[in-house]
Amino acid sequence: MRIAGRSAAGVVLLACALAPGRAGAQRVDPDTRLLPGDRVVLQVKNEPALSGPFTVTPEGTILLPLIGLVRVADRPFAEFEADVRSIFARELAEPEMVLTPFRRITILGEVRLPGYQWFEPDATVADALVLAGGFLPTAKRKHLLLLRAGVETRVGLEPDGIAATTPLRSGDRIVIERRSWLSENLAIFVGAAASVAAAAATSLIVR
Numbered sequence: 386m387r388i389a390g391r392s393a394a395g396v397v398l399l400a401c402a403l404a405p406g407r408a409g410a411q412r413v414d415p416d417t418r419l420l421p422g423d424r425v426v427l428q429v430k431n432e433p434a435l436s437g438p439f440t441v442t443p444e445g446t447i448l449l450p451l452i453g454l455v456r457v458a459d460r461p462f463a464e465f466e467a468d469v470r471s472i473f474a475r476e477l478a479e480p481e482m483v484l485t486p487f488r489r490i491t492i493l494g495e496v497r498l499p500g501y502q503w504f505e506p507d508a509t510v511a512d513a514l515v516l517a518g519g520f521l522p523t524a525k526r527k528h529l530l531l532l533r534a535g536v537e538t539r540v541g542l543e544p545d546g547i548a549a550t551t552p553l554r555s556g557d558r559i560v561i562e563r564r565s566w567l568s569e570n571l572a573i574f575v576g577a578a579a580s581v582a583a584a585a586a587t588s589l590i591v592r
Contacts, residue, residue, distance in 0.1 A: 413486060415463030417506050420555040421445055422489040424503050425457065429473070430481035438487070438503075451476045462486050490553055492517040494561035495524030510540060510548040513559055525562045532558040 419425070421443045429435040435450045442448070445458030452472050457465045466484050473480045487503035490513060497518030504512060510531065520526055531538045533554055540548050 413462055413506055415461055417462040417486055418459055418555075419457055419462065419486055419488070421458055422501075423458075423555050424487040424489065426483075426485045426487060427469075428483045428485075429477075432477070432480070488553055488555040488557075490555070490557040490559065492559045492561070494529075494559075495521040495563050496561050497521060504553050506552070508553050510551045510553065510559065513553060513557075514548070514561075517559075520561065523563050525564050530560040530562065532560065 419441050421441050423441045424438045425441070425447055426438045427436055427449065439447050439449060441458055445456055446454040447457045448454055449469065452469065455465065455468060455472075469484060470480075470482065473482065486506055488506060488508075489501055489503050491501055492513055493499050496514065497520075499517065502513060502516050504516070510529070514520075514529075526542060528539050528541050529548070531540050531551070533556070540551060542548050
């Protein structure tokens with residue numbers, strides 16, 4: 386599920402934010418802080434023209450219908466949400482809305498859908514792998530590289546391991562490494578060695 390533009394992204398992100406069991410901003414840590422490249426999904430009841438995913442600009446602002454530019458980066462999401470609700474309350478009669486933050490991360494390497502992905506704040510590294518379509522046959526499956534704030538960490542991929550509990554952060558880069566040439570071709574070498582051994586054994590028997 387790659388999020389590339391307003392049309393496809395709008396459907397996907399709104400579906401994520403408003404799906405049953407997902408309370409949107411109600412589940413968000415009030416101190417959550419977004420960075421440029423992240424997104425906010427706004428859903429205003431009975432106002433589809435006002436709803437959609439909106440990307441945080443390099444300047445740290447977000448352009449919302451009826452409101453204009455609002456600063457969102459590097460401030461508590463709860464503070465940003467309060468500002469948005471206050472302004473909309475002056476423009477609409479009793480507006481009902483949900484605002485959901487999505488962090489942008491990058492997934493590279495041996496996955497089926499590399500590139501940018503957007504996630505809710507409670508998403509984990511394991512969730513990122515699922516959304517990236519899973520591993521290619523050439524991928525190393527025991528660990529991945531997590532690049533965060535200039536620090537590289539090797540994260541194990543054991544079932545229910547650290548990847549399933551490590552939350553994503555804005556700007557994270559996940560790299561799935563490629564298996565070595567030897568490991569990719571080990572089966573061929575083993576098969577060839579077995580064939581040679583069998584041929585040698587047959588030769589000795591014939592003699």
